[in-house]
Amino acid sequence: MDGEAKLRGVGDSLPRLDAGDKVGGRARYTDDLFRPGMLHAALMGSPYPFARIISCDTSEALALPGVKAVLTGADIPANRWGGFINDETALAIDIVRYVGEPIAAIAATDLATAREALDLIEFEFEELDPVLTIDAAMADGAPLIHENFAEYEKRPGQGDLAPNQVSRQSIIEGDVEAAWADCNVVVENTYEVQAQSHVYIEPCSALAEVDESGKVTVWSANQSIYKVQASLSKALGLPMSKVRAITPPVGGAFGGKSGVTVQPITVMLAQKTGRPVKLTLSRTDDMMMMRSRHAARVRVRTGAMADGTLVAHELDVIYDGGAYAEDSAAVLGFGLLMARGPYNIPHVKLTGSAVYTNKLRAGGFRGFGNPQVTFGTEQQIDEIAVRLKMDPIDLRLKNALQTGDLWVGGQTVTSCGFRECLEQVRDAADWPTRRQAPAANGKRRGISVAGVSHICGLLGTSAIVRVLEDGTITLNTGAVDIGQGSDTVLAQICASSLRLDIGRVNLVAPDSDASPYNWGTGGTRVTYMVGRAVESAAGAALEQIRQHASEIFECAPADVELRDGGHVGIVGVPEKELSFAEISGRAHYVTGGPIIGTHALVYDGQEFDPKRALMDHFPFARIGTYVFGAQVVEVEVDEVTGQVEVLNVWSAHDVGRAINPAAVEGQIQGGVVQGLGYALCEELTWEDGQPTNPTMMDYKVPGALDTPTNIHPIIVESEEETGPFGAKGVGEPGLVGVAPAVANAVAHATGVRLTRLPLTPESVLRAMTAE
Amino acid sequence: MDYFRPESLEEALGLLAEIPDARCLAGGQTLVAMMNTRIVAPPRLVSLRDIPGLDQIEALPNGGLRMGTMVTHETLMNLSANGAHRLLPETARQIASPAIRAFGTVGGALCHADPAADWPTALVALDASVHVAGIDGKRREPLAEFLVDALTTTLEPGEILTHIEIPPPGQTSAGAYVKFARVEGDFATVAVAVSLSLSGPTCEAIRIAVGGCSPVPTRDDAAETGLVSTELSEADMQAVGNSLATAIQPEDDGRASAAYRRMVVPGLVQRAITLAHDRASEARI
Numbered sequence A: 001m002d003g004e005a006k007l008r009g010v011g012d013s014l015p016r017l018d019a020g021d022k023v024g025g026r027a028r029y030t031d032d033l034f035r036p037g038m039l040h041a042a043l044m045g046s047p048y049p050f051a052r053i054i055s056c057d058t059s060e061a062l063a064l065p066g067v068k069a070v071l072t073g074a075d076i077p078a079n080r081w082g083g084f085i086n087d088e089t090a091l092a093i094d095i096v097r098y099v100g101e102p103i104a105a106i107a108a109t110d111l112a113t114a115r116e117a118l119d120l121i122e123f124e125f126e127e128l129d130p131v132l133t134i135d136a137a138m139a140d141g142a143p144l145i146h147e148n149f150a151e152y153e154k155r156p157g158q159g160d161l162a163p164n165q166v167s168r169q170s171i172i173e174g175d176v177e178a179a180w181a182d183c184n185v186v187v188e189n190t191y192e193v194q195a196q197s198h199v200y201i202e203p204c205s206a207l208a209e210v211d212e213s214g215k216v217t218v219w220s221a222n223q224s225i226y227k228v229q230a231s232l233s234k235a236l237g238l239p240m241s242k243v244r245a246i247t248p249p250v251g252g253a254f255g256g257k258s259g260v261t262v263q264p265i266t267v268m269l270a271q272k273t274g275r276p277v278k279l280t281l282s283r284t285d286d287m288m289m290m291r292s293r294h295a296a297r298v299r300v301r302t303g304a305m306a307d308g309t310l311v312a313h314e315l316d317v318i319y320d321g322g323a324y325a326e327d328s329a330a331v332l333g334f335g336l337l338m339a340r341g342p343y344n345i346p347h348v349k350l351t352g353s354a355v356y357t358n359k360l361r362a363g364g365f366r367g368f369g370n371p372q373v374t375f376g377t378e379q380q381i382d383e384i385a386v387r388l389k390m391d392p393i394d395l396r397l398k399n400a401l402q403t404g405d406l407w408v409g410g411q412t413v414t415s416c417g418f419r420e421c422l423e424q425v426r427d428a429a430d431w432p433t434r435r436q437a438p439a440a441n442g443k444r445r446g447i448s449v450a451g452v453s454h455i456c457g458l459l460g461t462s463a464i465v466r467v468l469e470d471g472t473i474t475l476n477t478g479a480v481d482i483g484q485g486s487d488t489v490l491a492q493i494c495a496s497s498l499r500l501d502i503g504r505v506n507l508v509a510p511d512s513d514a515s516p517y518n519w520g521t522g523g524t525r526v527t528y529m530v531g532r533a534v535e536s537a538a539g540a541a542l543e544q545i546r547q548h549a550s551e552i553f554e555c556a557p558a559d560v561e562l563r564d565g566g567h568v569g570i571v572g573v574p575e576k577e578l579s580f581a582e583i584s585g586r587a588h589y590v591t592g593g594p595i596i597g598t599h600a601l602v603y604d605g606q607e608f609d610p611k612r613a614l615m616d617h618f619p620f621a622r623i624g625t626y627v628f629g630a631q632v633v634e635v636e637v638d639e640v641t642g643q644v645e646v647l648n649v650w651s652a653h654d655v656g657r658a659i660n661p662a663a664v665e666g667q668i669q670g671g672v673v674q675g676l677g678y679a680l681c682e683e684l685t686w687e688d689g690q691p692t693n694p695t696m697m698d699y700k701v702p703g704a705l706d707t708p709t710n711i712h713p714i715i716v717e718s719e720e721e722t723g724p725f726g727a728k729g730v731g732e733p734g735l736v737g738v739a740p741a742v743a744n745a746v747a748h749a750t751g752v753r754l755t756r757l758p759l760t761p762e763s764v765l766r767a768m769t770a771e
Numbered sequence B: 001m002d003y004f005r006p007e008s009l010e011e012a013l014g015l016l017a018e019i020p021d022a023r024c025l026a027g028g029q030t031l032v033a034m035m036n037t038r039i040v041a042p043p044r045l046v047s048l049r050d051i052p053g054l055d056q057i058e059a060l061p062n063g064g065l066r067m068g069t070m071v072t073h074e075t076l077m078n079l080s081a082n083g084a085h086r087l088l089p090e091t092a093r094q095i096a097s098p099a100i101r102a103f104g105t106v107g108g109a110l111c112h113a114d115p116a117a118d119w120p121t122a123l124v125a126l127d128a129s130v131h132v133a134g135i136d137g138k139r140r141e142p143l144a145e146f147l148v149d150a151l152t153t154t155l156e157p158g159e160i161l162t163h164i165e166i167p168p169p170g171q172t173s174a175g176a177y178v179k180f181a182r183v184e185g186d187f188a189t190v191a192v193a194v195s196l197s198l199s200g201p202t203c204e205a206i207r208i209a210v211g212g213c214s215p216v217p218t219r220d221d222a223a224e225t226g227l228v229s230t231e232l233s234e235a236d237m238q239a240v241g242n243s244l245a246t247a248i249q250p251e252d253d254g255r256a257s258a259a260y261r262r263m264v265v266p267g268l269v270q271r272a273i274t275l276a277h278d279r280a281s282e283a284r285i
């Protein structure tokens, strides 16, 4: 030890590395960037939900002084891309499929001119009968939203699909049909959940530039430089090596930026004009053109024995995918994987589909199909408790999964803090007292709970740890910090792996020309997956350091020990010590070459067990490492208005190990707030296919004053053996159980059960007065 | 578009008269937002900011208040007022958010005449009247007449609302503003403003305005008269609530259905009267 202050790393609530820049207004987001000669772009959206484009006249727009390019579907390559089904193009070609679908793009010398020129484009349409609901999409003889569906390129294994169906999947274990007979209580209901807008603070934005060789560079708000690169390569017909994706600071994404957004059309404008082009959507354009959470209808049946033992669970979900397939197949598959919940239930039948409709495309959104099914499942567990006159936490504890139990599909759960989460929220909420607490005059009061599960392990990732000449470190992972704080957490993991202070770790901003592969920020995976890559890459660098040290010390590598603050020494010989700088200098100038540790992995958890579960068309080869949580919500319902006021939320999450406890708490609180919006007030609405609330005036997210100050995050650490320092993840789960917990609390308060989100004052009041 | 900051009312009226569709700019919280979304594109903006006196609140000798059109929500939020006039800060506090309250003006809100806005409802309950100046002279009229329809007032092109006048509060008076909105700072789904005065335990005078439910704030004269000389029992309040629920002309919109508004008006009216009654009773003791 050289008298340094305590090393700051894993386990410390360090401030975000980017906090100063963001709070001080110095962070430069994509829209803050500027290139010499840069043009500004704007998009025109379709006025119809479903129509054929008959003709288009852009001459007047092109004639407006300052306009440099106008593109329509007729001018762009017809290359289609997508998640599982390649059905998207940068602008609608021949057919428009939702109101707001981009149909023309303009680049001009300034934004006002670009927007003004949009009004000068003349389109002629032939309107078609729009398909606006799940039922309409599945009806016999329904119009085909994609008439050339059969010709689209698809990922193998989609199976036979009905007209307008995007995906169809099932997971079956045991024999539900036979099991109902063994149940003393069976509850059955149909739940409906709405489309939620991502409302990230930063609307989608891209800046593109093309060089002499045709190589494209794109700065954009995204969740993965490599997804941007891959989709652009498809959209533009360019090899990946000709596409460079860079990510400046991102102002939130929540899944809405996991695919490409405005990058393809921005590049096409840059290619057309030969000048850099920037395109940032207005809030309304973003809400109408981009993505939402999947609306869904979930039919659920659950049965239990008189003692509360859960026996059978049947769930069928239909996700409304909107006009393009995007990630719908993955959302469906993941929804089904989460549909049983963190309970041991021997007989399970989980089925579902996703369908096209003539509405905004739905995509990934914090929870990724899980909130929709959990809204049904967790209400049923509560209903069973009511029917059996059992305490809802006791009932959950009785059936709770534990380490070593099997997930649906047959994987062994390697670390499970679910019971502890339930016990901790029960204690923190003073549950027995509050379950009985009297309501204020004119109010009804209730408190209840929901269980939560999720995953944090999937797909591929890599990391490079370089030891600079002076012994400081440059870490490069390609992971995009979308505001959740992964840069800080990864730097903490790197620092502690090398027993350095975090101040000595420099992070490379994501750049596909420089960063190693990382699938993306999503699925609660960055801390767990990228963290593993960082820990191992640091380990690889350390091996080289050890080797150098052993050569200098003339001892066995095994006798070299790592000491705090960037030193190595000989075990048991305190005075024998070398600094990273001395070793790195030797590596750079004398022998061995610069020290670079790398590690690459693809999720390597246990596979599903085909002998145990029948999994039809399941879209993930491997996915897992389960995380758990329990959320208790206390509400007061106004008897006059039906308004639900949330008084307290206790949210306990098994995160494996908290690398940065403050960041974990922030993720829990943020998830809870977004979950409260989903539960109580957020809903994208349409009338005859026209969005009716695509503004912040009309689409309401909870503001600071609507948010209960009493959101109590609770960290449970189950120590996942495969995780970096035992960590798993926490990005999404904070949202997942909020809506069912609110609905359960409202049921406890009022005696009525609401099955449709959001729980608006009107829906609650109507249910109460019909009671 | 051109932009002027005249330093007198006369100059402002002259500038407005020169071009059709020229508009006054008050706090800009509605007008500029509408310009940004290209709903309106006025050829000329005439800012009222530099006209002396328009941002002042004056106590009248009779106990009434006279405030300039440019008085901001924030100023009213911090006003120390008596009796029923306390409705002013109570209302202001519930409008939008701090940034908007710092700019938005009471006159701008009345001239825009949004059915879901707060000032029309609160000021109708306070029996306010407005002063309007035009190139041909000035007039004064009750606010309830000034507000003609949704987004429509008696203002003729080129006219400026200059002042709002509120009669003195009664001896033992109080007000209450009960706003129900989807989220904090949103426009009202339903709002109820009550201003009343007591004589002993009985109601001496009462005005109740319901906002957010009709093109203009709804009052029910007969029902109000029916409350005078009562002790505002629960049955009395229910009766007036029910009659107001019938009197409103709500429409379905993104905030709520028309039917829902009718469901909640009686309860909210009762809540607002109770609140005002309790406050006045406390003042009496």
Ligand SMILES: Cc1cc2nc3c(=O)[nH]c(=O)nc-3n(C[C@H](O)[C@H](O)[C@H](O)COP(=O)(O)OP(=O)(O)OC[C@H]3O[C@@H](n4cnc5c(N)ncnc54)[C@H](O)[C@@H]3O)c2cc1C
Residues within 6 Å of the ligand: B023, B024, B025, B026, B027, B028, B029, B030, B031, B032, B033, B048, B069, B094, B095, B096, B097, B100, B103, B104, B105, B106, B107, B108, B109, B111, B112, B116, B117, B118, B119, B155, B159, B160, B161, B162, B185, B186, B187, B188
């Ligand atoms: C996000 C947001 C939330 C809001 N929430 C609420 C809310 O909860 N409750 C609420 O009541 N309001 C709300 N508002 C509206 C806000 O209170 C506005 O400030 C107000 O309605 C208009 O006042 P202004 O001074 O900004 O008027 P401006 O925008 O400047 O003008 C509005 C209109 O009135 C005309 N005008 C203004 N002054 C005069 C005058 N003296 N004579 C003649 N014509 C005039 C203008 O020409 C214009 O047409 C909200 C606004 C925003 C942006």
